[in-house]
Amino acid sequence: MQTIRGTKDILPDEINQWQQLYFEALELLTLHNYSEIRTPIIEPTELFIKGVGNDTDIINKEMYNFVDQGKRNITLRPEGTACIARACISNKLYVNNITQKLWYMGPMFRYERPQSGRQRQFHQLGIEHIGSEHPFTDVEIINLTHNLLQKLQCPAYTVEINSIGTQEERKKYKIALVNYLDKFKTELDLDSQRRLTTNPLRILDSKNIKTQLVLQNAPDINQYLGTASIKHFNTVCEYLNILDIPYTINNKLVRGLDYYSHTAFEIINDQLGTKNTICGGGRYSNLIKQLGGPNIPGVGCAIGIERLLMLIKNTSKRKENKNRFYLITQGYEADKKAWNLIKLLQQEKIKFNIDFNQDSFQKNIKKAIKNNALGCLIIGPDEIKNSTITIKWLEKNYQETISYNNIIKYLKQNINQSN
The missing domain is CATH 3.30.930.10 (Bira Bifunctional Protein; Domain 2)
Structure with a gap:
């Protein structure tokens, strides 16, 4: 289709x-x-x-x-x-x-x-x-x-x-314009010839080169x-x-x-x-x-x-969305935990993206880079066990582990610094 x-x-x-x-x-x-x-x-x-x-x-x-x-x-x-x-x-x-x-x-x-x-x-x-x-x-x-x-x-x-x-002034002008153009009717393009009897003012807007030459000496509306x-x-x-x-x-x-x-x-x-x-x-x-x-x-x-x-297109600068975090989960328990994190991110209006396709860790990192993310929020078995979240900063190319309870405060601080 x-x-x-x-x-x-x-x-x-x-x-x-x-x-x-x-x-x-x-x-x-x-x-x-x-x-x-x-x-x-x-x-x-x-x-x-x-x-x-x-x-x-x-x-x-x-x-x-x-x-x-x-x-x-x-x-x-x-x-x-x-x-x-x-x-x-x-x-x-x-x-x-x-x-x-x-x-x-x-x-x-x-x-x-x-x-x-x-x-x-x-x-x-x-x-x-x-x-x-x-x-x-x-x-x-x-x-x-x-x-x-x-x-x-x-x-x-x-x-x-x-x-x-005004309409009255245009009526007078139309009469003068038609009287002038009638002398050159055969030199006008077909559309303009038709408009002589229907809408003569539109002839002024013709892009036809021959018609434009004829119009050079036509009366101007400002005279009326x-x-x-x-x-x-x-x-x-x-x-x-x-x-x-x-x-x-x-x-x-x-x-x-x-x-x-x-x-x-x-x-x-x-x-x-x-x-x-x-x-x-x-x-x-x-x-x-x-x-x-x-x-x-x-x-x-x-x-x-x-x-x-x-x-x-070539002059406006596309605003890069560097405040977006990419969520990566590993395993069923991590998927469940991610929903709680999503709620917190929504409440604080922190932009995020998540893909539940269960791709490999490296493939998810590549997706995050392609999505222009500031960093990855990683939840796996170790993070579930220790109630933490691992953050991988993509531009700085390093990662650290943060307590789950402190994650929002930490993210907001780093977003402000990056801006």
């Missing part, structure tokens, strides 16, 4: 990086008063049609849809923001406090061609600030993402930002922004300057989801090739209202975890 194409097992020797990322995010976001939220991986299909938009690639080509036994249309979530908005509405989170600062980490599902850094089941870490129209919140999301990437020692990346204005949109965007840039976060303004930057308005941003790294986006996000002023909730704005982003881990 093999995994389904586009899915991947995350094996024990890989999970350390996932855990490190999670705990770094937990620490940072808790400091900024963001609370973790976990939503179901299945949602009503209507949620994404209403929230993400009918003319997006996600809706038209990429969603995993099925009809369940109750004849309901169900979708494996392709992104997280619509789920967070739905959770705010269905749980009325806004009743006691209109401001909700939330984050999540989990799997998403899109039917795309599997490639490096993007599987059909992929994972995102998302940050959402709901309840404020102030540009401060746009910058807070960018700043949090920047701080997390710095903590994880992510190699050089670029923050690109743009304003895509009103005074309020320009002021909002200029304030975002001003705050980023105060924080010393380097950024570039990319007037061609759009996001692939219909709910975005005003600020849009991406964080990219050229080491990833054409699919070089680590993080994408922006403001969504009307999403919650579109889904049947009150008129509450929000702003957020999502980090692609697989892509990020590809970048930090």
Whole structure:
């Protein structure tokens, strides 16, 4: 049996990086008063049609849809923001406090061609600030993402930002963009030709070289922004300057989801090739209202975890687990005694490992070394008879015998010294 194409097992020797990322995010976001939220991986299909938009690639080509036994249309979530908005509405989170600062980490599902850094089941870490129209919140999301990437020692990346204005401003811009592109229709790639009538803004994101050449002289959206949109965007840039976060303004930057308005941003790294986006996000002023909730704005982003881990694999230092002790028992009575020792180790939160395969002493020592243990706790017939435990320190390459009653105190002292 093999995994389904586009899915991947995350094996024990890989999970350390996932855990490190999670705990770094937990620490940072808790400091900024963001609370973790976990939503179901299945949602009503209507949620994404209403929230993400009918003319997006996600809706038209990429969603995993099925009809369940109750004849309901169900979708494996392709992104997280619509789920967070739905959770705010269905749980009325806004009743006691209109401001909700939330984050999540989990799997998403899109039917795309599997490639490096993007599987059909992929994972995102998302940050959402709901309840404020102030540009401060746009910058807070960018700043949090920047701080997390710095903590994880992510190699050089670029923050690109743009304003895509209001829905009314985008309508005017779409007309101008289509009028321009119609003159070059035959020079556009097939996807872009189709998008001329469905979702013309997505053409700006095309990676096709010929299409990009055509776009060089296309009108920019900033020519169609009103005074309020320009002021909002200029304030975002001003705050980023105060924080010393380097950024570039990319007037061609759009996001692939219909709910975005005003600020849009991406964080990219050229080491990833054409699919070089680590993080994408922006403001969504009307999403919650579109889904049947009150008129509450929000702003957020999502980090692609697989892509990020590809970048930090060589820079993040694996934390060696040198506080783990390896228990070696010899004989039935020693096995029974080991359970009492395990209780004590659990109570004192001293990490340990034990293997009851009854391998030879030397084989167990080799396993302990492979497991990166600090030392071996050995219980055999002599130790049972004398109520002692033999400790073999692996790095120091010596052993000593300690009274069973003193073992925990002794271990804690030596752990502190080794740290």
